[in-house]
Amino acid sequence: MFSLRVIIKYYMFSFLFIDAVSGFIRVYLGLTNPIFNIGYWVRGPIVVLFFFYYGFKLLNKSKLYFDEALCLIIFLFFIFNAFFNYGIHLSASMLITDLTYTLRFQFLFFLFVFLKNRMTLSNALTRRIIQLNFATFVASLMAGFFFGFGLESYRFEGTSKGMFQGGNPVSILNLIFFTYFLLDGNLRKKLIPVSFTILNAFIIASKSVFGFIFPIFFALKRRAFSINKIITYNFIAILGVFLLAFMLENAKNMYENRFGLNINKSIAAAEKVGGLYKNNTMNKIASINFRRYASLNAQMKESFSKSNVFFIGTSFSGQNLFWQQRGEFWFTNCSMDFFDFFFKYGLIGSVLLVLFLFRGLIPSMLNSSAKNNMAILLFFGYSFFGGHVIDSVTSGSLFYFLLAKMKSK
Secondary structure (H helix, E strand, C coil): CCHHHHCCCCCCCCCHHHHHHHHHHHHHHHCCCCHHHHHHHHHHHHHHHHHHHHHHHHHHHCCCCCHHHHHHHHHHHHHHHHHHHHHHHCCCCHHHHHHCCCCCHHHHHHHHHHHHHHCCHHHHHHHHHHHHHHHCCCHHHHHHHHHCCCHHHHHHHCCCCCCCCHHHHHHHHHHHHHHHHEEEEHHHHHHHHHHHHHHHCCCHHCCHHHHHHHHHHHHHCCEEEEEEHHHHHHHHHHHHHHHHHHCCCCHHHHHHHHHHHHHHHHHHHHHHHHHCCCCCHHHHHHHHHHHHHHHHHHCCCCCCCCHHHHCCCCCCCHHHHHHCCCCCCCCCCCCHHHHHHHHHHHHHHHHHHHHHHCCCCHHHHHCHHHHHHHHHHHHHHHHHCCCCCCHHHHHHHHHHHHHHHCCCC
């Protein structure tokens, strides 16, 4: 299957370009029908090739690695989950939505096991994937911010997420790019890309900017910077602050508006599902993630009150329906990947997922590079607290590639 390896390699080179083009078609051409989504036309045939590849393996009784077999078992459970919940709701549209979501998830899972077991993931390949996608990433965000070309980040005026649809995937990708470049190469090589990631953080106006402290702390602790480099970085940082203040006069107001609106929206959302503190000061302190915690509380109550939801899950469309029945809501999930997965696929699905992602993780990290370990830890941390990593083709493509590189032999 040399040709499939080539296809996957070029997909990894261009996955952000694919999503940027899809966003352009959706926003500027007004073609919102999924049939015009370039991502579907690229990833759809690839997932079909994956099914043929592993189907032939099974027919020929060829050896499958443990995680490849587990990937197929998870797919069968996804299908069972979709039809089980169809039997409850008797909605063909919900069934189609669940099956479509299943294929998106399965694409990412197939991508992971194929990369891990069937490809050679060299440092040179990783570097090229990072660099090519970073170029697309920066171009899209800069065009959006300076020329108004694209979408606002989290629907807040003065921000940008370029042509990408999801705000959270853009935020975590920027953090991963920052981590990778900061911990890789010498000063001259890392200066320009690191500077762009810092500028991107202001453009996106995401709370993930606070995550920058982890790779910075790690870089200092392992003495990745000499005294001369630290002095040089401080000088450049001071100069950068002045330039940034000049270029982004509204940066402070943008963040104040971003988090001020977020506080009001979060408290209003939490009031709908319960969970506010009696002390108003506590409400403001916790409000950045209030909506997540309140939503999580509502979903967990539902899960523990119904045995079928607890063990099998309510499905992707069932989760959407759960929130629709409670009135207009800002989100239709709690934006915490593993808890959302538990609500959609229950205890059985969650056990399969944990086994799939975490089996052999610690031994693999002991033999992996510092930048790859830090990137994976940040991915998992963001997935747990911010969501939209394990099921997002935008951020998930890079996440599963780096996880595959870490676990590959």
